[in-house]
Amino acid sequence: MIRERIGQTALRAYPPAVRQARGLEMLGMLLDAGEQSNRVFVRESGSLVLGGLRERRALAARAGTRRLVADACCQAVLIFLMLWLISALNTQGSAGPSRQLLVQEVVLAAILACALIGHERIAALSGLAALIAYGPLGPHIQLVWLARVLVPIACLLVMVCAPQRRPRNPRRLLWLLPVCVLAALHAHARFSLPEALAVMSLGGLLRLFHDPRLAVACSLVWITVLLADAGRPAPAGLGLLDVAAVAAGLLLTVAARRLWIMRHSATA
Amino acid sequence: MELRPPSYFALAALIDGPLHGYAIARRARELSGGRVRISTGTLYALLERALSESLVIAGEPYVEGGRQRRDYTLTPAGRALLADEAARLEHAARAVSGRLRATSKAVLT
Numbered sequence: 001m002i003r004e005r006i007g008q009t010a011l012r013a014y015p016p017a018v019r020q021a022r023g024l025e026m027l028g029m030l031l032d033a034g035e036q037s038n039r040v041f042v043r044e045s046g047s048l049v050l051g052g053l054r055e056r057r058a059l060a061a062r063a064g065t066r067r068l069v070a071d072a073c074c075q076a077v078l079i080f081l082m083l084w085l086i087s088a089l090n091t092q093g094s095a096g097p098s099r100q101l102l103v104q105e106v107v108l109a110a111i112l113a114c115a116l117i118g119h120e121r122i123a124a125l126s127g128l129a130a131l132i133a134y135g136p137l138g139p140h141i142q143l144v145w146l147a148r149v150l151v152p153i154a155c156l157l158v159m160v161c162a163p164q165r166r167p168r169n170p171r172r173l174l175w176l177l178p179v180c181v182l183a184a185l186h187a188h189a190r191f192s193l194p195e196a197l198a199v200m201s202l203g204g205l206l207r208l209f210h211d212p213r214l215a216v217a218c219s220l221v222w223i224t225v226l227l228a229d230a231g232r233p234a235p236a237g238l239g240l241l242d243v244a245a246v247a248a249g250l251l252l253t254v255a256a257r258r259l260w261i262m263r264h265s266a267t268a
Numbered sequence: 269m270e271l272r273p274p275s276y277f278a279l280a281a282l283i284d285g286p287l288h289g290y291a292i293a294r295r296a297r298e299l300s301g302g303r304v305r306i307s308t309g310t311l312y313a314l315l316e317r318a319l320s321e322s323l324v325i326a327g328e329p330y331v332e333g334g335r336q337r338r339d340y341t342l343t344p345a346g347r348a349l350l351a352d353e354a355a356r357l358e359h360a361a362r363a364v365s366g367r368l369r370a371t372s373k374a375v376l377t
Binding site for chain 2: 018022024025026027028029030031032033042043047049050052054055147207
């Protein structure tokens with residue numbers, strides 16, 4: 001029973017379509033092979049995880065570079081929405097109850113939920129409308145404010161034109177839970193938003209072997225942090241500007257390299 | 269098209285008839301004299317490729333001993349590819365063995 005559970009966990013490395021088509025069969029073979037010894041079972045489970053990651057990489061490589069970059073922009077929109085929602089919830093907590101803030105939070109949460117489920121085009125159009133309504137895109141717009149929304153607007157436009165091709169799934173709404181937890185932690189000053197972004201970037205780096213999308217998405221968000229921070233006076237030591245520049249540069253470089261490798265391995 | 273040893277022996281395992289995943293891995297190991305060990309992840313990756321290239325066909329899934337299985341059968345295209353690869357390897361082995369024999373005679377004399 002425990003082996004079956006371990007096998008099912010290892011199988012999660014595979015894309016859902018492969019899991020559905022051959023998952024039970026692969027699990028059967030893993031259990032058959034694992035009957036020899038625990039060592040063989042561990043080795044076979046490891047091979048299953050590696051096989052799954054290779055399958056995901058092949059799937060991503062077949063999608064093509066343009067699709068991967070478009071997907072990365074869509075994922076960046078999700079990160080922007082999460083960070084904006086956390087920030088809005090935190091402002092509400094520190095500045096006290098405000099009707100306008102509450103409306104903004106509800107709108108942001110609704111847009112994020114819409115995007116998570118898979119209605120990305122609707123979410124992106126609503127996001128653009130919300131940026132115009134609540135954001136700095138008014139008649140007295142300043143260059144610094146424009147810099148802050150330049151990348152999010154570009155990503156939202158990509159999301160309108162080329163949303164991710166994935167089936168709609170309401171279970172993705174569970175992502176709202178960590179957002180709420182992060183908002184609560186953020187309110188108690190347990191972490192800052194760049195720290196949350198750093199954790200996501202680490203996740204992007206860990207996924208880089210089979211999927212460079214999250215790394216590109218994180219680098220786009222870091223670029224926005226960089227642009228937003230550029231207008232502020234520079235601190236004496238290592239500032240957010242430097243961290244953002246290094247993170248964006250590093251992530252973009254390794255993700256571009258990975259994309260290049262995947263493109264060439266797909267055409268080889 | 270050149271086949272790597274795991275693909276070659278996995279396809280060769282199907283010469284005598286359809287087999288399920290674990291049986292293919294076991295048979296491939298026997299055929300290679302224990303030199304090729306195909307893990308679950310590797311086997312299904314190469315079966316997926318062989319299916320997409322119509323070298324094998326997959327049967328309907330069935331349950332045996334509480335485990336789901338599916339038999340794979342070698343297609344005529346798979347058989348032909350295997351025959352080509354066996355001929356290529358035979359030719360390569362013969363060429364090298366011949367040269368080794370000839371030079372060892374020369375060294376001895």
